Amino acid sequence: MPTPRSTRADIAQQILDHARRLFAAHGFDGVSLADISKRVGIRKPSLLYHYGTKDTLRQAVLEQLLAHWNDVLPKLLMAATTGSEQFDAVLSKTVAFFAEDHDRARLILRELLDRPQQMQPLIELHVRPWVTIVSNYIRRGQEQGRVRFEADPQSYVAHMTVLVIGSLATFETLVALAPEHEPRELLLERHTAELLRIAKTSLFRPRPAGVASQANESPH
Amino acid sequence: MPTPRSTRADIAQQILDHARRLFAAHGFDGVSLADISKRVGIRKPSLLYHYGTKDTLRQAVLEQLLAHWNDVLPKLLMAATTGSEQFDAVLSKTVAFFAEDHDRARLILRELLDRPQQMQPLIELHVRPWVTIVSNYIRRGQEQGRVRFEADPQSYVAHMTVLVIGSLATFETLVALAPEHEPRELLLERHTAELLRIAKTSLFRPRPAGVASQANESPH
């Protein structure tokens, strides 16, 4: 009997969820408030009661995404400040964040395309620290000889960001290029593994010889 | 006196040009026929005289882009079938194609996001041969020991495609992450150079030693 059916006030969250999915799939301009409210099972004015404006809703979706990211970020950065192959941990956790829900990558990519200049402050706030710290980590690695000196730290990080987001955002589509109908789950794993390989191989110098621990894998 | 002002019938091309720019910047749903016709300097029904439907216009924009790509593709593929560092040529020409006009990358990325399943046949037609040939080239390289055996050819090519398109589509936005206000032109050059470096380094095995010709650069 305590709020038996729809738990009141989490309607706002339902709206947010459906809006996120639809925006990710069809873009902000490709989705009407009627579409969203229909999915939620309410009328359009009810939706506007919770989010006074379509643009308010868009921002709310984005904020929730970024809030989640901010939750994960500190752990990533802590990992980045320590040991050597922590780079692996940072990158694969970033990949995991976007792989967990491909809408995240699609949403950010769309915002990047649709509202580039409105994204600038958000990038400054949420991406800049990540880039700075990782760049510094790379530079330190270069001084210590672990990282290829030809690498351009800032540009490298930018490319990896685009690669992670882009590859996950377009994954469903590019599945079509797979050799045969590989079980999607496996394909995703193979795909992200190759992403990590590209990132690491292009960054770190090969082990000088002698002790081996991670550098080479066995020839399948 | 021979068609002095606007050369008749290239109005269609002007429409196409403005449509391309606007679609790339704001997306198909974010642009109205009124927007486009205003840019061209004609009225909406005049636009619809040339392209009967908004969707027809969209397809025309896409077709022109793909036609241009099909112009470039054969030369790329020919280059791919020969020598060793032709890989470099293929990739950098592909990059050049998208760098020449960033709208191309943005347009394709948008189509990939907005109409994934409608893009499938186009991918099959225009991307598949590219992927297949390059993949085979990579596999041959693996057999010959030039290419890292850990690399996953098909997945690698997919990632590089996404990386090229994604990095160029979002370049203007990510300029913001640059250390200071570097002259955009230089930044683009530095950025694409790093892209090529990532692509090559993560693909080819380091030179076995002895003769050197391209593998390492001087420590600036």
Add this chain to the structure above:
DNA sequence: GATCCTCCCTACCACTCGGTAGTCTGAGGA
């Protein structure tokens, strides 16, 4: 029991959308 207040509803608004109908103009060909 009257009064809020929250939340959803119906009805409606002005506006924009893609697209159509039909007219006018001016160059080219007979």
Add this chain to the structure above:
DNA sequence: TCCTCAGACTACCGAGTGGTAGGGAGGATC
């Protein structure tokens, strides 16, 4: 000179858009 016809125009349409006005149901508070 007359006719044709491509190519632009004005005027208009129905559907759909984001958003507003205002009412009503139901729970909590006094």
